[in-house]
Amino acid sequence: MKTLAKNLLNIPFFVFFLFFLVPFMTNAQVGIGTTDPKSTFEVNGSFGQKINTITANTTLNDTYGIVICNNSLTAITVTLPDVTFCTGRVYTIKRNATSTAIVTIAGTIDGVTNLILKDANDSATLFSNGTEWKAVSNSNSSWNVKGNTGTSSTTNYIGTADATDLVLKTNAISRVNITSAGVTTIGGATDRTKFEADGTIVLEGAATVWDDFLVNPDATSRGGSNVPVWGGIGATAFKKNGSSQGVFLWMFSASTEQEVYFTVQLPHKYKVGTNLLPHVHWTTATGIPTGTNVVWGLEYTVIAIGGAFPTTSTLTANSVIGSIGTPTGTGQHLITSLGSINGSGIDISTILICRL
Incomplete structure (x- = not known):
C-alpha cells in the first residue's frame, strides 16, 4: 500500500512536467557560442563541412557537402540527387585548379538542364527547394556588363557549350x-x-540591299536608227586637256530624239521578285539644263528564262533627282530616275532588251 501511494503521488508531477515541457521545446532557439540566439539555430563561430574529392562520374547523396573535382584531363559528370527527397540540402561543387576538362553538373538548375563548369577553379553552390535546384552562387565564366579583362580568345567566349542555338x-x-x-x-x-x-x-522577306547594275551603252555593237554622236562636241573628245587624246561618251542632240540599244542580264545576286529601279547618269557638254528640260525614255521588254518576250513598255522622265537640286553648270554629273520595273515574275538571269 505504501508503494502504491508513492506512485500515485508521482503521477501528477510527471504529467505537469510534460505539460510545460512541450511548449518550451517547440519555441526554443538554440545558440552555440552565444547565450542570446536571434535565430532558430545560431552559431557564433566557424563550423566544418565534409569535403569530398572526386576524379570520376559521381552521383551525390547525403554524405556529400563540398565536392572538389580533381578530374585532370577527363570530363566528368556530377549528378544531383532527386530534388524532391532532399529539400534544403546544399552542395558546393568546384573544379580543381589542375582540372583541364569540363565538369557537367547534371540536374535541373534554375529551370535549365545541366550546369557546366567550363574553366578551372569554376564553382557553384546549389540548394534544393524541393522542386528544383537553385544556384546560390556560380563563378562559371561570368561576364561583366561593363567589360572584362584578362580574357583569352581561345578559352573565353559568349555562347553555348552544347548543340543549342x-x-x-x-x-x-x-x-x-x-x-x-x-x-x-x-x-x-x-x-x-x-x-x-x-x-x-x-x-x-522584305530585306533588300540595293546595288547598281552598271550598263554601258558604249559597249553596244549597233547604233540606233538615229544614233547619237560617239565622242564630244562635234565628235571630238569629251573634256580633253588640249593636248591629250581625251575621253569619249555618247552625245545626244539637244533638239533631236536619238537612241542607243543595249541588253541586260540580271546577276545572281539579284533578290528575286524585287522591283528594278532604272536611272540615267548624264551630263552636258554645253549649256546648263534647267533640271526638267531634258527628257529620257527607256523602252524595254523583259522575260525570265523559259518565257516569251512580251511587247515593249516605255518609261519616261524629265527631272533630275531631288538631292541634286537645280543644275548649276556645264559638265555637272546628273541623275534622272525612270521609275520602276515590276519585279513580279523576274528571276536570276532574266534578260532585258532596251532602247534608251
Whole structure:
C-alpha cells in the first residue's frame, strides 16, 4: 500500500512536467557560442563541412557537402540527387585548379538542364527547394556588363557549350539567332538577313540591299536608227586637256530624239521578285539644263528564262533627282530616275532588251 501511494503521488508531477515541457521545446532557439540566439539555430563561430574529392562520374547523396573535382584531363559528370527527397540540402561543387576538362553538373538548375563548369577553379553552390535546384552562387565564366579583362580568345567566349542555338534579344524579341549548325539570322521573324554556314548571304522577306547594275551603252555593237554622236562636241573628245587624246561618251542632240540599244542580264545576286529601279547618269557638254528640260525614255521588254518576250513598255522622265537640286553648270554629273520595273515574275538571269 505504501508503494502504491508513492506512485500515485508521482503521477501528477510527471504529467505537469510534460505539460510545460512541450511548449518550451517547440519555441526554443538554440545558440552555440552565444547565450542570446536571434535565430532558430545560431552559431557564433566557424563550423566544418565534409569535403569530398572526386576524379570520376559521381552521383551525390547525403554524405556529400563540398565536392572538389580533381578530374585532370577527363570530363566528368556530377549528378544531383532527386530534388524532391532532399529539400534544403546544399552542395558546393568546384573544379580543381589542375582540372583541364569540363565538369557537367547534371540536374535541373534554375529551370535549365545541366550546369557546366567550363574553366578551372569554376564553382557553384546549389540548394534544393524541393522542386528544383537553385544556384546560390556560380563563378562559371561570368561576364561583366561593363567589360572584362584578362580574357583569352581561345578559352573565353559568349555562347553555348552544347548543340543549342544562341539567341540575342531586345525587348524580349529575337534579333540575332545563331543555330548550332552555324546559320546566323539578323532581323525579325520573317524580314531578315541570313548568313549560311558556308558564307552565303540570303535576304528573306522584305530585306533588300540595293546595288547598281552598271550598263554601258558604249559597249553596244549597233547604233540606233538615229544614233547619237560617239565622242564630244562635234565628235571630238569629251573634256580633253588640249593636248591629250581625251575621253569619249555618247552625245545626244539637244533638239533631236536619238537612241542607243543595249541588253541586260540580271546577276545572281539579284533578290528575286524585287522591283528594278532604272536611272540615267548624264551630263552636258554645253549649256546648263534647267533640271526638267531634258527628257529620257527607256523602252524595254523583259522575260525570265523559259518565257516569251512580251511587247515593249516605255518609261519616261524629265527631272533630275531631288538631292541634286537645280543644275548649276556645264559638265555637272546628273541623275534622272525612270521609275520602276515590276519585279513580279523576274528571276536570276532574266534578260532585258532596251532602247534608251
